[in-house]
Amino acid sequence: MAIEIVLPDSARVEVTDMFRPSGRALNGLGDSVQAQLYWSSLDTTLTVLDSATGVSLANAVGTARLQARTDRLFSNPEVVTILPRLDSLRAGGDTQDTVFVSADSLSDSLSVQAYALGGIPGARRVVYAFATYPDTGAVVTLVPNDTVFTSSATGIAAVRVRLQQGPVPDSVVVTAIMRHVNGTLVPDSVVFVVEYRP
Numbered sequence: 001m002a003i004e005i006v007l008p009d010s011a012r013v014e015v016t017d018m019f020r021p022s023g024r025a026l027n028g029l030g031d032s033v034q035a036q037l038y039w040s041s042l043d044t045t046l047t048v049l050d051s052a053t054g055v056s057l058a059n060a061v062g063t064a065r066l067q068a069r070t071d072r073l074f075s076n077p078e079v080v081t082i083l084p085r086l087d088s089l090r091a092g093g094d095t096q097d098t099v100f101v102s103a104d105s106l107s108d109s110l111s112v113q114a115y116a117l118g119g120i121p122g123a124r125r126v127v128y129a130f131a132t133y134p135d136t137g138a139v140v141t142l143v144p145n146d147t148v149f150t151s152s153a154t155g156i157a158a159v160r161v162r163l164q165q166g167p168v169p170d171s172v173v174v175t176a177i178m179r180h181v182n183g184t185l186v187p188d189s190v191v192f193v194v195e196y197r198p
Contacts, residue, residue: 002026003037003068003075011078012181013058014085015118019046021054023068023075035070042067045082058082061118084116086124089178089188092156098195099161101168106143110192111158112176114150122152128159128176132169139164140172161194171195 005023013019025035039054041047046064048056056066061084065077092111099107110128114121128146132138141162148157161172172194178186 001028001033001035001070001073003070003073005066005068005075005078007066007078007080009181009183012081012083013046014083014181015058015061016085017058017180017182018049019056019058019080021056021066021068021078023054025070025073037068037070039066039068041065042077046080056080083124083181084118084121086121086178086180086186087115087117089114089126089176089186089190091190091192092158095190095192096195097192098197099163100197101163102198105163107161107194109158109160110174110176110194111156112190114155114157114178114186116155120152120155121150122155124150124155124178126150126157126176126178128174130161130172130174133171133173134169136167136169138167138169138172140169142174163196168196168198 007021023037024032027033038051039048042065045060045062046056064080067077068075090113092113097108128142142159143162150157174192176190
């Protein structure tokens with residue numbers, strides 16, 4: 001027999017969040033067999049609240065090893081990464097920029113800084129979306145792209161708006177958002193306005 005474990009959210013959880021693994025016992029052919037699993041954490045950074053379901057609480061940033069057992073059969077310890085809990089997202093500079101198209105079509109950096117409980121939220125995804133006003137069919141791209149990661153040292157992420165040749169809009173509104181590991185939105189979003197002038 002063996003125990004197969006599946007950890008949600010790519011085995012990542014934020015501090016103060018609940019985490020629920022799943023698992024099953026397998027026979028020698030790899031088929032599921034009826035068996036009650038019991039869960040335990042081998043580290044203090046993760047506390048198993050219910051040994052029968054595996055529901056656990058992330059206590060501190062770091063890693064934790066989670067293990068399941070049935071009778072005298074133990075699974076290999078699975079590593080859970082515990083990340084700082086995203087708290088808010090704020091503008092890292094000006095939220096308004098004016099671009100003179102005759103000189104260059106690239107905006108200044110539109111930067112955001114993520115804040116977290118338990119440390120700097122490094123390497124966390126920030127998604128930028130934009131809309132042009134009026135909708136003139138202008139071709140706009142975000143540089144380097146619409147999804148960037150926060151710096152491990154500062155928690156800062158940034159993009160720039162590039163207007164391609166063609167119709168010139170009055171403005172481009174760019175919104176930056178972040179999501180927790182479990183997919184829920186961080187309560188704050190940041191809105192930038194890039195105005196274009198001839």
